[in-house]
Amino acid sequence: MANQTGRTSQAQDRLSQVSNHLSGGASKQGKASVLEKHPDDIVVTCALRTAITKGGKGQFKDTHAADLLHGAFKALIQRSGIDPKLVEDIAVGAVLAPGGGATEFRAAALAAGFPTTTAVKALNRQCSSGLQAVVDIANAIKSGMIDVGIGAGAESMSQNYGPQAVSEFSPLLEAHKEAANCKVPMGVLSEKMAKEKGIPRSEQDKFAAASFQKAVEAQKNGLFDEEIAPLTVKWTDPKTDEEKEITVSKDDGVRAGITAESLSKIRPAFSKDGSIHAGNASQISDGAAAVLLMKRSTAQRLGQTIVGKFVQASVVGVPPLLMGVGPAAAIPVVLEKTGLNKDDVDIYEINEAFASQCLYCIHELGLDVKKVNPKGGAIAFGHPLGVTGARQVSTLFTELKRTKQQIGVTSMCIGTGMGMAAVWVAE
Amino acid sequence: MLEYRTQGYNGYSIKYSPFFDSRIAVAAAANFGLVGNGRLYILGLTAEGIVAEKWFDTQDSLFDTTWSESHENQLLAACGDGSIKLFDITLSEFPIQSWQEHAREVFAVHWNLVAKDTFLSSSWDGTIKIWNPNAGASLTTLPTHSCTYSAQFSPHSPSILSSVSSDSHLRVFDLRTPASASNHLTMNIPIHTPPKPRIGAVAPVGIPPSEALTHDWNKYRDTIVATAGVDRMIRTFDIRMPNVGPIAILPGHEYAVRRVTWSPHLSDILLSASYDMTCRVWTDGSAMGVGQEKQQNMLPQDAMVHGGGKEMGRMGRHTEFVTGVDWCLFGAEGWCASTGWDERVLVWDCRAVMQ
Numbered sequence: 001m002a003n004q005t006g007r008t009s010q011a012q013d014r015l016s017q018v019s020n021h022l023s024g025g026a027s028k029q030g031k032a033s034v035l036e037k038h039p040d041d042i043v044v045t046c047a048l049r050t051a052i053t054k055g056g057k058g059q060f061k062d063t064h065a066a067d068l069l070h071g072a073f074k075a076l077i078q079r080s081g082i083d084p085k086l087v088e089d090i091a092v093g094a095v096l097a098p099g100g101g102a103t104e105f106r107a108a109a110l111a112a113g114f115p116t117t118t119a120v121k122a123l124n125r126q127c128s129s130g131l132q133a134v135v136d137i138a139n140a141i142k143s144g145m146i147d148v149g150i151g152a153g154a155e156s157m158s159q160n161y162g163p164q165a166v167s168e169f170s171p172l173l174e175a176h177k178e179a180a181n182c183k184v185p186m187g188v189l190s191e192k193m194a195k196e197k198g199i200p201r202s203e204q205d206k207f208a209a210a211s212f213q214k215a216v217e218a219q220k221n222g223l224f225d226e227e228i229a230p231l232t233v234k235w236t237d238p239k240t241d242e243e244k245e246i247t248v249s250k251d252d253g254v255r256a257g258i259t260a261e262s263l264s265k266i267r268p269a270f271s272k273d274g275s276i277h278a279g280n281a282s283q284i285s286d287g288a289a290a291v292l293l294m295k296r297s298t299a300q301r302l303g304q305t306i307v308g309k310f311v312q313a314s315v316v317g318v319p320p321l322l323m324g325v326g327p328a329a330a331i332p333v334v335l336e337k338t339g340l341n342k343d344d345v346d347i348y349e350i351n352e353a354f355a356s357q358c359l360y361c362i363h364e365l366g367l368d369v370k371k372v373n374p375k376g377g378a379i380a381f382g383h384p385l386g387v388t389g390a391r392q393v394s395t396l397f398t399e400l401k402r403t404k405q406q407i408g409v410t411s412m413c414i415g416t417g418m419g420m421a422a423v424w425v426a427e
Numbered sequence: 428m429l430e431y432r433t434q435g436y437n438g439y440s441i442k443y444s445p446f447f448d449s450r451i452a453v454a455a456a457a458n459f460g461l462v463g464n465g466r467l468y469i470l471g472l473t474a475e476g477i478v479a480e481k482w483f484d485t486q487d488s489l490f491d492t493t494w495s496e497s498h499e500n501q502l503l504a505a506c507g508d509g510s511i512k513l514f515d516i517t518l519s520e521f522p523i524q525s526w527q528e529h530a531r532e533v534f535a536v537h538w539n540l541v542a543k544d545t546f547l548s549s550s551w552d553g554t555i556k557i558w559n560p561n562a563g564a565s566l567t568t569l570p571t572h573s574c575t576y577s578a579q580f581s582p583h584s585p586s587i588l589s590s591v592s593s594d595s596h597l598r599v600f601d602l603r604t605p606a607s608a609s610n611h612l613t614m615n616i617p618i619h620t621p622p623k624p625r626i627g628a629v630a631p632v633g634i635p636p637s638e639a640l641t642h643d644w645n646k647y648r649d650t651i652v653a654t655a656g657v658d659r660m661i662r663t664f665d666i667r668m669p670n671v672g673p674i675a676i677l678p679g680h681e682y683a684v685r686r687v688t689w690s691p692h693l694s695d696i697l698l699s700a701s702y703d704m705t706c707r708v709w710t711d712g713s714a715m716g717v718g719q720e721k722q723q724n725m726l727p728q729d730a731m732v733h734g735g736g737k738e739m740g741r742m743g744r745h746t747e748f749v750t751g752v753d754w755c756l757f758g759a760e761g762w763c764a765s766t767g768w769d770e771r772v773l774v775w776d777c778r779a780v781m782q
Contacts, residue, residue: 008462010462010507011461011462014461014462014507014532017574018459020638020657021640021682021685021702022682022683022702024637024638024657024658024683032681
């Protein structure tokens with residue numbers, strides 16, 4: 001008997017030795033391996049967003065961030081057909097909400113139909129909060145902590161944007177040079193960076209106008225219709241003060257007829273001789289987005305349609321004053337981790353915080369401009385801070401699917417000097 | 428291409444006889460070598476194809492074999508139960524000698540090509556042992572402290588031997604040095620060392636260590652050794668320059684490389700067998716003219732390609748892991764034989780697959 005036990009464990013040893021030969025090795029990377037399908041892949045089975053509307057005067061101006069999130073949740077449950085009981089955790093990225101939004105987002109999940117057993121957290125990594133939320137859920141699934149989760153983002157800049165969003169620095173922080181730099185306003189530091197890196201206003205305006213033109217074209221052809229979940233909200237008409245019920249299904253920040261020429265007439269916003277103005281920076285907006293994630297094996301068991309998979313994410317720090325170079329720092333890292341070449345990527349969704357920083361990153365990485373933001377970006381339809389990262393996932397997957405392409409990267413710069421990037425594969 | 432089916436047994440190693448161009452030995456194991464019997468096939472290449480002249484069955488899996496350099500009818504088998512068995516093909520059924528010293532699976536046996544009265548074995552137990560076929564116990568035990576998949580005598584010197592093991596190191600032992608504390612170990616080269624940076628190429632980043640599964644001494648250049656393993660790269664090292672890292676890197680296999688062997692006819696040609704179900708022919712770029720063009724226009728094609736070597740062709744007829752491949756020492760300079768987990772032995776001419 002003892003002898004037999006010995007033989008069994010020996011066979012086990014030999015088997016694990018051979019399997020180590022197959023699974024080991026540094027070169028299990030590159031396009032071919034990224035495109036492989038495995039049961040333990042983290043897949044997206046539904047990704048959607050609300051429309052993104054203008055802060056202060058748009059169609060969501062009277063809607064709370066949590067209500068936008070509630071709308072995104074309800075649409076996600078309905079579209080994916082997922083049993084809400086199976087969702088174990090929800091992470092919501094939000095930047096401006098007081099207290100991070102932790103309380104009202106949990107409440108929004110309950111109101112949307114998730115049972116009390118579904119956990120909710122709010123998180124804040126500035127402009128990448130939405131992506132961080134999705135990545136956190138993906139990693140929790142990968143590690144086995146949960147099986148099914150939702151990464152989301154919600155922001156009402158109409159209601160929460162303003163000086164109260166940043167707290168005062170202590171004398172200790174103010175005394176430290178790099179620490180104090182974390183407080184320099186975005187516009188001011190981007191202006192400085194544009195000057196330092198030599199990105200002329202004409203280039204920025206051209207890039208911004210292209211963003212508008214691409215978004216107008218995409219909107220006209222209905223390319224956003226699939227990713228946007230229409231949402232019915234109450235809205236007060238500023239002219240008549242009359243409260244109406246409206247259904248919002250289109251980004252209202254997208255303006256037709258914008259050219260580099262028309263943008264060149266706008267006055268710079270941050271300094272007299274500056275290059276940055278309202279037309280070549282991201283818009284202040286409201287919105288919400290949600291992404292449903294699980295393992296491929298789980299999706300197959302539940303009969304969920306797989307939209308694509310999450311491959312890998314990266315996050316890096318950069319000097320606070322060079323906040324805008326974040327994508328140029330984070331994208332090479334995620335490509336290196338996955339063994340992908342920059343040309344293997346079919347679409348880059350790089351957040352357009354400012355035309356200047358986005359252009360700088362495109363040049364620095366040597367990307368093909370045609371591959372970047374094919375449906376326009378935040379300059380055209382807005383950058384609701386905590387939403388953008390989750391919003392890019394639905395924007396990317398619908399475009400990859402439509403153009404029958406596969407590999408995409410989403411990335412953004414992050415206030416206080418960071419960059420984040422993630423690789424996705426559409427299926 | 429000639430074919431033979433090792434019905435019910437999955438091949439692990441194949442060796443041409445150094446005495447006859449028509450005789451091949453195959454070490455094989457039932458149930459993929461996980462549990463069960465082993466079988467040593469003696470195959471003959473005849474006008475009617477490949478025929479089994481004889482086979483020997485063993486209690487445990489066989490992982491390697493080597494022909495005696497001094498006796499044309501004798502050969503060794505490396506056994507899963509830790510034993511090494513010497514068979515005589517003029518006799519039937521039983522080995523004429525069996526040595527039981529290794530505590531775990533023996534993965535390699537190799538006969539000394541210069542001093543033909545010794546052979547060596549290496550094992551999962553982290554040791555290499557040197558033996559004399561006339562002695563009942565091993566002559567020397569050399570520790571490697573890690574699973575040693577491959578060990579070989581240098582074909583140029585009777586007292587130099589080498590090994591690669593799961594700790595990603597190429598070790599060279601010289602039996603002429605005093606045993607003392609280092610146990611004859613004269614060189615311990617980390618295989619995963621990146622190559623030295625050069626102009627026009629991206630500086631190599633750190634490469635993690637990975638299990639080395641096979642290596643072979645070049646038959647013409649007496650200081651050149653090729654290694655390969657789990658990280659899918661074939662590397663060549665010059666043991667005169669152990670600190671400069673690999674002198675050639677050949678990426679291409681899609682899974683771990685199980686066997687590499689230098690051509691007995693050409694100093695720059697290598698043959699490899701891999702878990703990716705292919706055998707590939709390579710030049711390491713050391714022959715005149717090869718790789719010149721690429722060096723000149725400095726095009727960084729694959730960041731890992733180093734030394735101007737390249738794949739020259741591949742044989743993809745195996746339908747499972749290829750575990751063994753060997754060159755025929757005689758006749759035209761391209762004949763070789765391979766075996767794998769698909770229970771097949773293929774004898775083929777690698778000139779037919781070269782581009």
